[in-house]
Amino acid sequence: MKVEIVKFDxxxxxxxxxxxxxxxxxxxxxxxxxxxxxxxxxxxxxxxKIIKIITPSKQRKEAICPYFSLCGGCDxxxxxxxxxxxxxxxxxxxxxxxxxxxxxxxxxxxxDEQYNYRNKVSLKIExxxxxxxxxxxxxxxxxxYCYLGSKVINEIIKNLDNLQIKNGSITxxxxxxxxxxxxxxxxxxxxxxxxxINNYRVVGIIQNDKCIYGDDYFIMxxxxxxxxxxxxSFFQINPYICEKLLNYVHEYTKDSKNIxxxxxxxGSLTIASANQDNKGFGVEIVENAIKDxxxxxxxxxxxNAQFICADTKDVTNKxxxxxxxxxxxxxxxxxxxxxxxxxxNENINKIIYISxxxxxxxxxxxxxxxxYEIEEFILFDMFPNTYHVESLCILKLH
Ligand SMILES: C[S@@+](CC[C@H](N)C(=O)[O-])C[C@H]1O[C@@H](n2cnc3c(N)ncnc32)[C@H](O)[C@@H]1O
Numbered sequence: 315m316k317v318e319i320v321k322f323d324x325x326x327x328x329x330x331x332x333x334x335x336x337x338x339x340x341x342x343x344x345x346x347x348x349x350x351x352x353x354x355x356x357x358x359x360x361x362x363k364i365i366k367i368i369t370p371s372k373q374r375k376e377a378i379c380p381y382f383s384l385c386g387g388c389d390x391x392x393x394x395x396x397x398x399x400x401x402x403x404x405x406x407x408x409x410x411x412x413x414x415x416x417x418x419x420x421x422x423x424x425x426d427e428q429y430n431y432r433n434k435v436s437l438k439i440e441x442x443x444x445x446x447x448x449x450x451x452x453x454x455x456x457x458x459y460c461y462l463g464s465k466v467i468n469e470i471i472k473n474l475d476n477l478q479i480k481n482g483s484i485t486x487x488x489x490x491x492x493x494x495x496x497x498x499x500x501x502x503x504x505x506x507x508x509x510x511i512n513n514y515r516v517v518g519i520i521q522n523d524k525c526i527y528g529d530d531y532f533i534m535x536x537x538x539x540x541x542x543x544x545x546x547s548f549f550q551i552n553p554y555i556c557e558k559l560l561n562y563v564h565e566y567t568k569d570s571k572n573i574x575x576x577x578x579x580x581g582s583l584t585i586a587s588a589n590q591d592n593k594g595f596g597v598e599i600v601e602n603a604i605k606d607x608x609x610x611x612x613x614x615x616x617x618n619a620q621f622i623c624a625d626t627k628d629v630t631n632k633x634x635x636x637x638x639x640x641x642x643x644x645x646x647x648x649x650x651x652x653x654x655x656x657x658x659n660e661n662i663n664k665i666i667y668i669s670x671x672x673x674x675x676x677x678x679x680x681x682x683x684x685x686y687e688i689e690e691f692i693l694f695d696m697f698p699n700t701y702h703v704e705s706l707c708i709l710k711l712h
Contacts (some may be wrong), residue, residue: 316368319346324673325404326389326701334627339363340449341383343393345371353450361450373397378429378461385455387462388444388699395698397426400572402693404701409676415683422703429697432536434551435463436485437471439500444474445486462699470514478505487545488555489534493517497545520545531606536560540613541580544602547611548579555696555704559668560586562692562706566666567592570639574662576626576653577644581607584621585614585670587641595637597626625688630656639664648674649700654681661685665709670696677707685711 319328319342330341330350337360339350347369354361364383367374377383377391390398399422407417411521425431437444438454459468467486474484482500496519507527510516518528523546531544537557543549550556566589567573575584578596580603588594588611590594596619598604604623611619624628627650633640640662642649648671657665658681665686669675672683679688686709696704 315350315352316667317342317348317350317362319344319348322401322405322701324409324701326401332360335360339364339380340389341392343371343374345373363449375639379459381446381455381457382578385446385457386449386451387460389701391461391699398699399424399695401701402695403699406672406693406703406705409672410608413676413680415676415679415688417688417691420690422695423555423558423690425695425698428698429461430463430468431461431462431466431552431554432467432585433464433489433549433553434485434487435460435467435471436483437474439479439482439484441604442475442480443476444471444479454575459476462687464488466494466514469495469568470496470510473510476506476509478502478650487543487549489532489543491515491535493532495520495532495545498522509543531602539582539585541582541585542606542613543580544606547600547603547606549582552696552697552698555694556582559694559696559704559706563587563668564712565692566664566690566708567639567641570664573639574633574637575641575643575651576633577642578607579603581610583621583641583643584619585610585616587639588614588616588619592618595632597624597629597632599623599625626650627652633657633660633662635660635662637662639666641666641668643668644674646671646674648678651681654678658682658685661711663711666705666708667705667707669705669707670702672703672705673688674709679707679709682709686710686712699709 317330319330327338327340339362348364349366350362352360352362359564369704382391443456445454479500479502485497487495493515498624534541573594575596576700579637580596583598584594607621633656689710692706
């Protein structure tokens with residue numbers, strides 16, 4: 315049936331209506347008139363897919379990637395970068411307005427690279443087919459190039475079938491020196507490992523959580539910082555934005571004397587906020603990441619930080635009024651309400667909240683709103699060509 319797309323939703327899908335009932339259509343653009351097929355129906359909405367574009371929107375551009383129409387990896391390759399940045403600003407502002415938070419975000423920091431920015435790519439493998447899942451399915455789209463992945467990761471993807479993995483998954487991580495870690499989940503015997511080692515700077519291969527070649531970590535060099543990152547430690551996937559984010563956090567903590575960094579990963583933000591006069595304390599749930607963080611403070615000549623491995627919600631007793639600044643950089647699920655309550659009760663002066671999910675960020679801002687006001691709110695285009703956006707929000711006690 316024929317559908318006119320009127321706007322984007324917050325997952326980057328086009329929205330249209332069929333007899334007043336809403337339909338979400340991935341890869342459509344506001345202004346498109348499309349022939350669509352319904353793929354899912356519920357009481358309140360339809361989901362659909364494009365069968366044919368009858369009249370393309372003026373906003374639509376040719377997607378650079380041949381897999382775009384089916385692949386679930388990107389959402390916004392078919393609009394310009396400036397339109398995508400505007401979409402991200404509008405999306406966050408609409409969320410704030412809907413939740414009655416009186417603040418308008420005006421600033422979005424661009425990534426220096428729009429393509430080939432990701433230092434980590436994860437692929438599925440089924441019956442020897444390597445790729446990403448198709449939009450909203452568990453069907454694999456075979457790919458041999460990903461415009462989001464760094465150039466060296468794409469070199470590996472192109473040759474990946476040499477490893478002869480039949481079923482499982484592989485994550486390829488790289489640093490700025492093009493050193494590579496392969497993290498494989500599969501019971502298959504890996505073939506031709508030597509070919510990869512001889513042709514690329516493979517520093518480690520980990521299969522089913524066991525290091526079978528080299529090291530189970532590499533060193534990330536971002537700006538003037540060095541970070542050891544174990545194969546299962548989190549690290550920001552866009553190094554261009556990561557550098558800018560570290561600089562912002564450094565600026566916003568210049569006057570802080572005692573900083574607690576929850577969800578600290580390998581300690582990058584604790585370290586970026588350290589100076590000779592202050593103290594830092596980081597909490598992180600992944601054991602390897604905390605081991606990395608302890609080493610990373612030495613690598614970066616930081617002497618006054620401490621790190622513990624714990625679930626933040628189990629160590630709320632560590633959140634005290636001794637701290638004047640708290641950094642929160644949680645996973646998509648946001649900050650645990652127990653943690654938020656403790657921060658509020660302890661009257662910590664400044665909160666630096668970094669979020670990769672605007673929905674949970676806004677949910678948490680509502681909980682802080684009686685006690686804190688938004689001093690600054692900046693978006694970072696950490697994930698170009700996708701609907702995702704990173705936020706940095708500075709909250710000050712009323
Ligand atoms: C978005 S990352 C941020 C890491 C770090 N701040 C950085 O910039 O690299 C979130 C981190 O929170 C950790 N994490 C997830 N749930 C946690 C929990 N309940 N308690 C402590 N850390 C947690 C993850 O392992 C991950 O390292």
